[in-house]
Amino acid sequence: MTLDEITISRAIISEQMHIMLEYMDMDVAVVGAGPSGLVCATLIAEKGLKVGLIEKKLSVGGGMWGGGMMFPRIVVQSEAKRLLDRFNIKSSEFSPGYYTASSIESVAKLTASAADAGVQFFNLTYVEDVMIKGDGKLSGLVINWQPVEATGLHVDPLTIRCRITVDATGHDAVVAHHVSKKCGKPKIVGEGTMWADNAEFAVVTHTKEVFPGLFVCGMAANAVSGGHRMGPVFGGMLLSGESAAMQILDLL
Amino acid sequence: MTLDEITISRAIISEQMHIMLEYMDMDVAVVGAGPSGLVCATLIAEKGLKVGLIEKKLSVGGGMWGGGMMFPRIVVQSEAKRLLDRFNIKSSEFSPGYYTASSIESVAKLTASAADAGVQFFNLTYVEDVMIKGDGKLSGLVINWQPVEATGLHVDPLTIRCRITVDATGHDAVVAHHVSKKCGKPKIVGEGTMWADNAEFAVVTHTKEVFPGLFVCGMAANAVSGGHRMGPVFGGMLLSGESAAMQILDLL
Amino acid sequence: MTLDEITISRAIISEQMHIMLEYMDMDVAVVGAGPSGLVCATLIAEKGLKVGLIEKKLSVGGGMWGGGMMFPRIVVQSEAKRLLDRFNIKSSEFSPGYYTASSIESVAKLTASAADAGVQFFNLTYVEDVMIKGDGKLSGLVINWQPVEATGLHVDPLTIRCRITVDATGHDAVVAHHVSKKCGKPKIVGEGTMWADNAEFAVVTHTKEVFPGLFVCGMAANAVSGGHRMGPVFGGMLLSGESAAMQILDLL
Amino acid sequence: MTLDEITISRAIISEQMHIMLEYMDMDVAVVGAGPSGLVCATLIAEKGLKVGLIEKKLSVGGGMWGGGMMFPRIVVQSEAKRLLDRFNIKSSEFSPGYYTASSIESVAKLTASAADAGVQFFNLTYVEDVMIKGDGKLSGLVINWQPVEATGLHVDPLTIRCRITVDATGHDAVVAHHVSKKCGKPKIVGEGTMWADNAEFAVVTHTKEVFPGLFVCGMAANAVSGGHRMGPVFGGMLLSGESAAMQILDLL
Amino acid sequence: MTLDEITISRAIISEQMHIMLEYMDMDVAVVGAGPSGLVCATLIAEKGLKVGLIEKKLSVGGGMWGGGMMFPRIVVQSEAKRLLDRFNIKSSEFSPGYYTASSIESVAKLTASAADAGVQFFNLTYVEDVMIKGDGKLSGLVINWQPVEATGLHVDPLTIRCRITVDATGHDAVVAHHVSKKCGKPKIVGEGTMWADNAEFAVVTHTKEVFPGLFVCGMAANAVSGGHRMGPVFGGMLLSGESAAMQILDLL
């Protein structure tokens, strides 16, 4: 066949335009496409809800790509081994209860599952503010292109509506900070010192609705509620994403 | 169970150390983890050869994540549709012979397949020179951490050995340029103007051994041999990666 | 009435996406929205042709805003006074044959006329390459978002088709340089020294088709053909834009 | 005619010098040439008052050029439709009560009207401090070239006098912050969350004199008084500029 | 003999990886390889304890290389002259009680002694957080590569365990600040004005355990406890390093 560049351009614009128009109003917006966000989005979308995953970088995967200190391996404890298996990520037991996996395979498999579940990705997209109206509930996000923000251009954002927002943006807890700054709550306690064991436990406990319409999961949960810090051990991340999904599915 | 941070650290270092020691000497080094590099590495590794994929960025996927102008969709023509199917990437027909897919799903599925085939990933790794000895054959790569290069630190590189190198670094054709600069060949013709139809055809033709021990594929093939430029149409990329793999498997 | 943010977002995306889909294929693409580009685009669009004006900056107007050395005034000689009048720009005679005007009013009035004539603006859009196929004619442009280029992100461009392209990008003559680098012609002579009188005359003479499908106008004309440089005297610019429009209308 | 470069230089310096000397003392200084500032300045100048519009950038138009997320369209609600019409800006109804327009045409037409009304523009001009004397009234502005500020050069500013100042600098509310920091008032409440409907209403209510001699309008009004944030819906902006003008005309 | 690049690469990786695995758990971690850190680490390691010296820069030596204002000389008072002699650093008496030495020789000799004592160096290593568990004792450090931090890459750190940590990071007192921020103590008083005589005395007094498991020495001691500032007089630095070593050896 003969390829026509203009048809290619039109195919790309047309497809994405329809997705953007459709996803201006969605059930759940997950912000941050690291491991907990990917797990959370996948599990909700698998139940048929309309889920968008908003990521400021060009690539998804968050802090997982680099493993620990650029050695691209991650560790998962026994409690979360079943989630590695569920997402078809190969692992091997290093010492009893400690499973290692390739950090790059892990990102790829979690992302592939999200795509299969019907999650729509909005990468290079930056949350610059939140929409909260008279009912005091987080009901939407104010978004812009990340390159616009990076170049300091003065360009107005657009607004999307969502019934539930999940802040999975890690240490920065970006959405929670926007809400806290404008509304005076939730109180941001801040992340504690490194204590992997405690952190892994806490991150699941801290995964909850911290403001009407806003859930936190992954390191954002600890960053908001004062949980300890963990390192390149991703079991708690996966479990936290799962926990957020379960709570939200109960709600919707 | 109780998690011990030190065991986690040791698990990560120990695992990656063994992989690094093992992959100092490999069958095929693919440089650049964009779509053509991923396809090429996967198809060779599936045949049981020892393949390393060297990527300077933290994430793999190259220019595929952003689709066309940040609209995360790609287009594939009918000739390459079977490769989308082979890698389990969902697509829909936009107009006769033009298939669209999610750019993010595409990266994830190609990467997942590479991991399943046994490809080892070395991300954040930068090729700063080449090893060519008295036999005039490219027999190894001089690598360093990309953050070392980005910060201008004066730190020496290490050298790895490989029987075959694939330059899949896109427009820059990094390895071919290193070889050309030091040895006077291959001649770098440079990429032509945009002409998607012609480019898609040419990229497969230009996928070949351009110097003893060095293959080029994907846009690097056109950048070396003067093929035309294409846009966010990735069929030629996938076919080029497949072609490089076939030629190399014939050789080894 | 009650305003709904989501309707606002959808209105903006929907309108612009339809324009983008429509303008993937246009009669004339004018690159660079300085004074000569604005005049050229306006005069062609007034005849009912489909004209797009592509500008890499957020704002149009080019080098006109700052007048001379940040004193926001421009000068126009008597020959071009009728064009100030045509675009409804107020001017006063400083000395015989020298008319001054506000640089800011000039930009605003030229832009307003272009909009009234039906010109479509594509700002923040960067021409990164050209489309030239087997017939050796410039038949399209490879475009991307300027913030993508400014942040060095690896994102693929899209391609648009146009029957005629006008390079009105000033000293840089961006499109002409892309064509010259890939095809070996047109020969770029380079701009001469300051000589306002001669330059004003030359810029109109040099306004012509320099490659099949490519016209140059404004300072780009002098930069390609070796005309002299002028200063904040914009008569030649306006006349050059007019001349390009006349020639193109004759052709189409 | 023969053009003389030196006459051109003298024409530009001489004209602008006389304007600068004249406008060292003006009736109303509007700071910020976005949509609300342009409307406000125009309506006051149309009544014959001496109005200067001070803008730190090279181009006027503020955040309007980029529309929403670089899609150059704006939306205006039915209440403000009459202002689009008044400024001759073409619009179409997207859904009942929502009118869309070209963001670029909008800037051009508002600016053209300001020029026709006799507003003098001082672009590339930065307000670095305020003049407040013993009567506790804002009676002047301390200005400098923006490129001086951007390059960190140590160059002293000049001072201009004005009976009334309008802060139309958007989210930053630059003048109000200078006054607040030096005098302890007005209290800056800070902008609220996105709530377009409420914001559009509030911005007009918050348009008022917040310190003797200082009015705020546009987003600066909400930023000072705690109004909600809006997006690329510019009706409130236009209405706010109109309101400021009405109040000031009553006063002078 | 014939040199094989791959054996060289393997030798380097293998040796350092085994050291890293071994030093994930050490007796004493000294952070900051300036003069006080080098003395402290040497004296402890000479007693047979496992000591790691963690330095964020590529080179060790801290602020000593530059002497005073880039004149590479240091001064040591008579009380510390014996330490210069102990480390084999040549000095000459400038005036009674004031000994000068080469700053570069001083760094080299202190470092050579540390290496001879068995101290292991971890350069280009950055302490980004601390490990404190339920017993409220500083029991480990969260480390990463400095180039990762400098380039802003999102890569997870690793954790090491140590019985005692010494903060010898100078004015910044990096470890003490991490502990103070997360645990509310120790209180950081901050460094006083220049008063060399008093500072030299104080720095030894302030060298102590400021938090369970954390000692401070050198300028970090004054920065935490409010001691005065000194200049390029290094006697107090050396004595402080010695004092920290004595106290820690008593404890272990």
Next chain:
Amino acid sequence: MTLDEITISRAIISEQMHIMLEYMDMDVAVVGAGPSGLVCATLIAEKGLKVGLIEKKLSVGGGMWGGGMMFPRIVVQSEAKRLLDRFNIKSSEFSPGYYTASSIESVAKLTASAADAGVQFFNLTYVEDVMIKGDGKLSGLVINWQPVEATGLHVDPLTIRCRITVDATGHDAVVAHHVSKKCGKPKIVGEGTMWADNAEFAVVTHTKEVFPGLFVCGMAANAVSGGHRMGPVFGGMLLSGESAAMQILDLL
């Protein structure tokens, strides 16, 4: 008396604008206000000619302020001692024939003399191009504000006319390079190695008219004609400035 800010502003603008209008056309434009430029301008202005000194930096003095390696002293040989005396600069004999002086006093005294001679200073002014018309003679300069150039703003320059131009811009020989690039001559030989003795002699020899209307002096003379490099010995600079002045006075 009571001070009025607006009168102050008007005084400054009015005075300088009149000087600018007057100096758009001058006898001699000296570009670069280092020692040779200052001497040259002074000696010509003392004869009653209209001389402007154009300097891109905020301060005049060029490379003289820093003496040698930031030790603010200069050396002058016996042949040039009379020029130190003429400009009232104190000096002392270090060894026979070598006189030292304060670099800062030297700048101040040369500048004071220039002011007394009636030289007009245009600082922060950048020469971005040259005016050469049909007679092939350098007859003017294209100037802009240096902060405009430093910030990359797109603002047009203005043009000034001068009978003679002196390039005293040091190693860069800015004006000579502009002329050479546009006209193919003068040939720029480039500066030789350090050889103070020879350089001091050569710089006077090389001080001459290198293109119709263009003289070079100071290091620019050596940079154009291949003279050797000198160090912080300023005798040749002063003598070269004197020589240029003599030649130009002969001519005018």
Next chain:
Amino acid sequence: MTLDEITISRAIISEQMHIMLEYMDMDVAVVGAGPSGLVCATLIAEKGLKVGLIEKKLSVGGGMWGGGMMFPRIVVQSEAKRLLDRFNIKSSEFSPGYYTASSIESVAKLTASAADAGVQFFNLTYVEDVMIKGDGKLSGLVINWQPVEATGLHVDPLTIRCRITVDATGHDAVVAHHVSKKCGKPKIVGEGTMWADNAEFAVVTHTKEVFPGLFVCGMAANAVSGGHRMGPVFGGMLLSGESAAMQILDLL
């Protein structure tokens, strides 16, 4: 004569070394070589005291070079006209009581006078801290090269001793801030709004000893004590420098 580069180097180093050794201990250190610092240093040195002028930039003159908004003119009111005359600076009366002068001539003449009075200049020298001992009196300054600070190099400073320090560093009041931060006083009130008339009066009133051993003059006086801001009117500056000198001469 024949010039020897090495003699030149030795002359410069030797001369400056002796000055540096001598000025490690001086009567009065004036920090900041703007107009008030220059006047103050000159008047004290004329009485035979040992005065050093410490300036962080390469050139002296502070904010005076640029006049107002890059128009290199200053204004002085009638009360300070006698100081212009004393320093031999030409001026002309713009309107009754307002005298204008060249900003560049003003810097040159003030600096020349300082040199003639015997002031020693230390340019490129940065005050990074203060020396205050047990008697609670500012008795010295901790200095470093400015390029060391600008490049972030870790190089120790040196200390100089002075009986009296004058902070003439303008808006930043650098020395006063160091003292205030370390000792809790003087209280820094901060500069008020622009009010030239009041400021000119206040700056002389606020010129005083604000901490044992520390005087403030020029804008630093207003910045410490809450005086109003002035613009490019330098009469108050000169009067303040004179006042500081008078008070210090009374004291010593």
Next chain:
Amino acid sequence: MTLDEITISRAIISEQMHIMLEYMDMDVAVVGAGPSGLVCATLIAEKGLKVGLIEKKLSVGGGMWGGGMMFPRIVVQSEAKRLLDRFNIKSSEFSPGYYTASSIESVAKLTASAADAGVQFFNLTYVEDVMIKGDGKLSGLVINWQPVEATGLHVDPLTIRCRITVDATGHDAVVAHHVSKKCGKPKIVGEGTMWADNAEFAVVTHTKEVFPGLFVCGMAANAVSGGHRMGPVFGGMLLSGESAAMQILDLL
């Protein structure tokens, strides 16, 4: 004893100034304080010649600190093992003929030996040009502070004289490039590809006088003469430094 800051400052300035005055004229200037430069300087100074080691960075050691890819180990082959022993650097045999050592210990021990041999270090010193007079021999270096160069300040350099210069600046071969650019020779062939075995041999062969008065050693030797590249194997470096020293000692 009581410490006096001023005595400390004077001690440092006085000592270093005398060294600088003495070393303005030396026997051998070694440029670049990496391993080959350190060995070369040490071996010459041990014979009683006056040797200065000029290093642009704050620390000496060059590329040795970082080992290979930030793993701080180096490898030395059997031929150079005796040099490790001579400089008292501990090593262990990894495999037959391959010895590993700590990169940090290596730098420290080489530097300590240089200091003991009487080498004078000039760190933060940058060679910006060369002195070559009528005899066509490299007879001196034009030096400046590195921070002056890094901040782009316009400050003149000083010149030092030396009978022999050694370029040990690694890949950049800084001195050889300055000489080549100004004199047309030596011809710079450029470094070849990685081939450790060949490179180690070649580097010693290429260590020679390449221009009257100029020797190259270490990687600079290969960079000038076209030798191959090596990695973190430092045997050739040490042998090359030794060879340069032997040749120079024969000459002097």
